Amino acid sequence: MNMELSGRRKPSSEKLLRESGDEVPDATAVGIGLNAAIIAVLEDEPVALAVRGDADSGGATDALPFGPFNPREHRTLEGGLRAWVRDQTGLDLGYAEQLYTFADRGRHIEPGDSSPHVVSIGYLALTQASGQHGLTNGVWRSWYQYFPWEDWRRGRPEIIVREIEPRLKAWAEQPQAATTPQRPIARADRARICFGLDGAAWDEEKVLERFELLYEAGLVDEALRDGRSAAQNWPDRVRLGLPMQTDHRRILATAIGRTRAKIKYRPVIFELMPDEFTLYELQKTVEAILGPHLHKQNFRRLVEGAGLVEPTGDVKTRTGGRPAKLFRFRREVLLERPAPGVRVSAPPSRS
Amino acid sequence: MNMELSGRRKPSSEKLLRESGDEVPDATAVGIGLNAAIIAVLEDEPVALAVRGDADSGGATDALPFGPFNPREHRTLEGGLRAWVRDQTGLDLGYAEQLYTFADRGRHIEPGDSSPHVVSIGYLALTQASGQHGLTNGVWRSWYQYFPWEDWRRGRPEIIVREIEPRLKAWAEQPQAATTPQRPIARADRARICFGLDGAAWDEEKVLERFELLYEAGLVDEALRDGRSAAQNWPDRVRLGLPMQTDHRRILATAIGRTRAKIKYRPVIFELMPDEFTLYELQKTVEAILGPHLHKQNFRRLVEGAGLVEPTGDVKTRTGGRPAKLFRFRREVLLERPAPGVRVSAPPSRS
């Protein structure tokens, strides 16, 4: 992407849409950035690959690995992504899927300014990070450093009750918080639904909605950096999770939400596992991602009953008790079921 | 992190990613095209808005409405989309969501060529198209003109048995069809799963997978246009659905699949309905989208039981029998349930 986009006119003849005969006005030329949320589970901890920001670019704030997409070098977006991830981190991505394309220029930028435009395409990649093996750059960081309120492995996180709930309640009571046609759901209701306040159910997939709500309420650092009013009449500032550069935390939130949703209907959990594993290890990995503890016996029954795994015949000893059978992913399930995944139904909750 | 990974070091000052201090190599400049799959249901027929291609651009092939994204004029992608859709068609979009970003340059283009690059971002929009009211450009076309094999409203479509199955079987028997590490699922299995051959279950959400399979097999016009070998040793050519320009049919397939999936866990079906409707009208709309016939009494129970609708108190007479109560969408359901939608479970099918 050339930066002439910032204001030059392009000669001609180039077509915007093949066969459509349209032309690209200069103003529409932009650069494409690819962002990768690379996710793994290390010792029962869900982690994402983070690179360290330069000192001159937002301090030492973490960033997701990212690079430009060069359409001359790579025929597909995913191909470009894989190439520079390998160059930059030494990782060979296995599973990768596109998440979302962001073009907002930071919410404090006025229309008509002349800064260069970048469209970032977020990707989710799942990998198996046994040790730091092969990693030449970047560090694995727990998700929950960026999103502490998402960590329900030891019950409802303290930070929700102590920090988030009172601030969101205060934010919801501001005069502009009422329901309007443009804002069909009131602030208080959004807070309740997103964070499971006042007895509402916690939905572990709403990771992005929660982050965006905190952003709107001015409770995450990114919001302040983007020029939103600070912590809404609340005297003391608090840091809710580690910030990241630009909108990287938003992309990571999207990635986490997508992962949590996807393992329920696609066997992507096995992208995070070694070839052989015990059912308890599988359960621990699922719990690392989803949060709540699952009923062990039922988990076994569901996973085996769904045909997701098959015993290898070996056992793993030294587990501290009776040796556990080793299992492997049963690929044939892809041929048998339309939506194979780890079914973990929520407790029956009526309004 | 900086982009030295991309090979070049940047002189200075201009920034690729705000706060990250990176620069964009010229080669990465692209234009952004926005494509909208605008979906409605007209008289129990699911339709998409199509515009007619120019004579010099692919003949009279249909296209989805599309336009460039101009980052100077619009702060967000969705804002830009809404603006030119209004200009171009007269429609004010209600619900819109991003689908996918395509950057493939048509599979016949060699790396390194100098044609202009366009990234197309596909959007799904749902609207209520009562009459052609307000439409200044474009026509509503049934989905099933483009995807006749998706129309299961009158049982399994003939075209699958008569045209698709034998051609896919022939394609699967070619020598290169075997399973390899790069191709973990054999052609025959993919065909079976996608199209429900040999007794496999039909999954109405796999719209994109089916289209891509037909593309790979050289059975849709777009594949031939892109330079893929023609109908794989099959003597007679047949047109499987109406083609569209470039990859628009792929975007529409993505939109249809997303719509079919989404109405099951989000109340988006009501974007396609008038304010008041009978439960049977609602069922007909759902069936227009999903295909198979639903059990009427259970549909009522599920929809009412889920709190998705509430009676208005009025009835609609002249239905040909007992008058039907009118209902409206019950917005409060958004506050009560994490994933409200039209639950229509598939018949229990074991492998």
Place this chain on the structure above:
DNA sequence: CCTATATATACTCTATTCGAGCATATGTGA
């Protein structure tokens, strides 16, 4: 060797959900 203990795994019980069908209500039109 024996026992305590920790984990693995099998089995049972029960409430809920969902597909399917029957029965009844209330209009329209011949």
Place this chain on the structure above:
DNA sequence: TCACATATGCTCGAATAGAGTATATATAGG
């Protein structure tokens, strides 16, 4: 008035999922 068509309420049985109990088999320490 009666046939008919659609709307709507109710019941039944199979499948499923949450939860608990019981049993198997290793390790660790005396």
